[in-house]
Amino acid sequence: MKILNTILGNASEVSVEKLTDKYSRLLTDSESIELGFQLFRDTFMFTNKRLILVEVQGVTGKKAEYRSFPYKSMSRFSLESAGTFDLDAELKIWISSATEPAVNKKFNKSIDVYAVQKYLATKIL
Numbered sequence: 001m002k003i004l005n006t007i008l009g010n011a012s013e014v015s016v017e018k019l020t021d022k023y024s025r026l027l028t029d030s031e032s033i034e035l036g037f038q039l040f041r042d043t044f045m046f047t048n049k050r051l052i053l054v055e056v057q058g059v060t061g062k063k064a065e066y067r068s069f070p071y072k073s074m075s076r077f078s079l080e081s082a083g084t085f086d087l088d089a090e091l092k093i094w095i096s097s098a099t100e101p102a103v104n105k106k107f108n109k110s111i112d113v114y115a116v117q118k119y120l121a122t123k124i125l
Contacts, residue, residue, distance in 0.1 A: 012037065012038055012039075012108060012110060012111070013035075013036070013037055013038075013110070013111055014036045014037060014038045014043070015036075016033050016034065016035070016036060019033045019036040019043070019045055020032070020033050023043070023045065023052070023054065026052060026066060027047065028049070030048075030049075031047050031048060031049050031050075032047060032048055033045050033046070033047050034046050034047060034048055034119070035116070035119060037105070037107070037111070039105065039106075041056035041061055042054060042055050042056055044103075044105060046119060046120070046123070049070065049071070050068050050069055050070045050071060051068070051069040051071070051074075051093070051103065052066065052067070052068055052069075053065075053066070053067040053068075053069070053103065054066055055067065069093070069095060069102065069103065071123040071124055073095050073096055074093055074094070074095060074120075074123075074124050075094050075095065075096055075097065075098075076093075076094045077091065077092060077093045077094065077117075077120055077124065078091075078092045078101075079091055079092075079113055079114075079116075079117045080092075081113060081114075082107075082109050082113070088106040088107060088108055088109070089106065089107045089109075089111070089113040090104065090105070090106050090107070091103070091104075091105050091106075091107065091113065091116060091117075091120075092104050093120075
């Protein structure tokens with residue numbers, strides 16, 4: 001099922017320890033990763049200060065774009081839960097007054113999207 005979720009573009013949770021080992025150089029001295037997900041080759045992490053997206057590019061995967069979204073710049077978000085035939089949940093995040101979401105990620109059913117929504121709400125509200 002994990003392979004199917006990867007092909008469909010659904011994120012699965014990754015341990016904080018694993019993410020910290022791999023991405024600690026992206027963090028400030030007072031910053032720590034609190035929640036993270038893997039989507040094929042891409043990763044997104046919620047820290048105590050911001051959302052970090054790591055988007056791997058190219059065939060070899062040696063090139064990556066690191067995008068940072070401080071919670072204070074997030075204006076709103078939406079969550080679409082998984083259904084009977086639609087097996088994934090979708091999270092969208094808007095930055096400032098943008099009309100289109102800056103972040104759009106899908107989660108498989110193994111992720112408690114309501115916990116992700118609650119986490120995000122505590123950071124933004």
